[in-house]
Amino acid sequence: MMVGVKQRYRYRLYRHPHQQVALAKAFGCARVVWNDALAKSRELYAAGEKSSYPVLAKLCITQAEQTPERSWLSGPSVVLQQSVRDLDQAFRNWWASLSGKRKGPKVRAPRFKKRRCAQSIRFMSHVFRTGERSLTLGKIGTVPIEWSRVLPSDPSSVTVIRDASGRYFASFVVEVEPKPLPANGKAVGIDLGLASLAVTSAGEKDRPAEVSALCAEASPASAAAPQAQAERFPPPCRCSAEGGSTSASIADKRLDFLHQLSTRIIRENQTVVLEDLNVSGMLKNKQLARSIADAGWRQFRTLLESKALQYGRQLVVINRWLPTSQVCSTCGHHDGKKELSIREWQCPSCGAVHDRDINAALNILTAGLAESQNGRGAAHKSTALVAAGWEAPTHPIAEASPCPA
Ligand SMILES: [Zn+2]
Structure with missing residues (x-):
């Protein structure tokens, strides 16, 4: 049962x-x-x-x-x-x-x-x-x-x-009651970022301009919250980052958007792979706007977790830092560190042209699939990734905490 x-x-x-x-x-x-x-x-x-x-x-x-x-x-x-x-x-x-x-x-x-x-x-x-x-x-x-x-x-x-x-x-x-959806064998990797909240390995950049503007509007307020700077992950406290009714409607719209996005991703995919926030948030974003993004990512992940449980989908969270922006998702060539300003690059080894975030999402997907198959049927790409200096990711998340207080 x-x-x-x-x-x-x-x-x-x-x-x-x-x-x-x-x-x-x-x-x-x-x-x-x-x-x-x-x-x-x-x-x-x-x-x-x-x-x-x-x-x-x-x-x-x-x-x-x-x-x-x-x-x-x-x-x-x-x-x-x-x-x-x-x-x-x-x-x-x-x-x-x-x-x-x-x-x-x-x-x-x-x-x-x-x-x-x-x-x-x-x-x-x-x-x-x-x-x-x-x-x-x-x-x-x-x-x-x-x-x-x-x-x-x-x-x-x-x-x-x-x-x-x-x-x-x-x-x-x-x-x-859990309502498992028919298995469809599809898998997606998601790169969480600032410019786009979520970029998928299928090449979608999921953040409408409207939501983007709303979040930008909310960020100056977060600069006023000193604890946001002092702590790596401030609590999703509605008033430290956002106060007043304008912000309440921003928060509402954002939650709405995250609900729609998470539902669609869970419906369309059997396996969803994410990077752990503790890793991705810390390394990729040093600005204050991060505290706003953190709250959004947390909400997003919580929603994905509870919906994955409800619809019988698999959510894999890769816990260890992987150089997802540095490795070519096509051939596995390790191309070294890239400044945040570089949004697109060409692999010198195989010539593939990559959008930074989509390439990262593809690498996240590969790492997550290798993990969920427990190394047995790991794709050839993942071998290339390990050869390129990747560490084997760990800990698939099988259960979630769907209702934080
Ligand atoms: Zn390449």
Whole structure:
């Protein structure tokens, strides 16, 4: 029997004016409890002790409510408890990722939540109820919802989000039956870049001018976020890189575009090969615009992972750095380093003329196919690639983490 695939389904919420205060309070209290519990966990670990949900809930909710500094702490207790549970889980995910027990993209350590960022509270299934045009949340009340598509199954939880521009959303976690598509034997390699978000080995440069312009518009804002420079991969935090309603619509359009692109790629191909972001992002892009691209790539990869699971496709992520821009995809000749400004080059060995990104995508495909066939039936090209100084790629990604919190 196949296991269901967890997915998120998101809908627009329209709160009643009188619910604004209750919601704002719940967001604020959940955030403070999360931050207190995070600070406390760090203290405990620094002292060599272990933090756990019961300990944190006692310290940061029950006992905190008795202190003058936190006497105002109210809001639905289930929401506060959930905040501590989620923090506890975030720590576990992080450790599992560090130790290699958790597959998929690396999980970051839990971070403090900021007031100016998107706010969220989570309700487990026993404290919310869905109605024909509404969502009833424990201690908050009945909130109008726009069911833009049908929920495929009973949700296990809902996260209520207020984005940086003040819009409300309900994001449900549901289990979806996998619907494997008929195998078609096709394979594609994808090169992730800045000029084009995704270039395929089939020669498609998948980023409409519109999306390109939208992202360029969003990049100056990212320059204002100092953490974007300090960290290799800033969190996909909507407000550090993008603030206000203009950016919210940019983010919406980008997500829309990524949805369409990932669906099409998964439908058309049996095997999809990507380079690991930790490698490709670090080496190829040194500009600030990278932080915007990072967020897009992460979203894109997450979408590809969850759709691959749902439709029975294979996603291969090559984890090791390969000189994809330096090797001729036709003959395997290693032509040395190429500046980013060189968009096209001719192989001195076989004479093939290459578009830089398409050539890279072809090399990614070859490496991924060699990997997925486990070296057995590796194409002659891959032998040439290894001879040209490529290392054998590792770790096909069989499972994904389709629903990041
Ligand atoms: Zn060549």
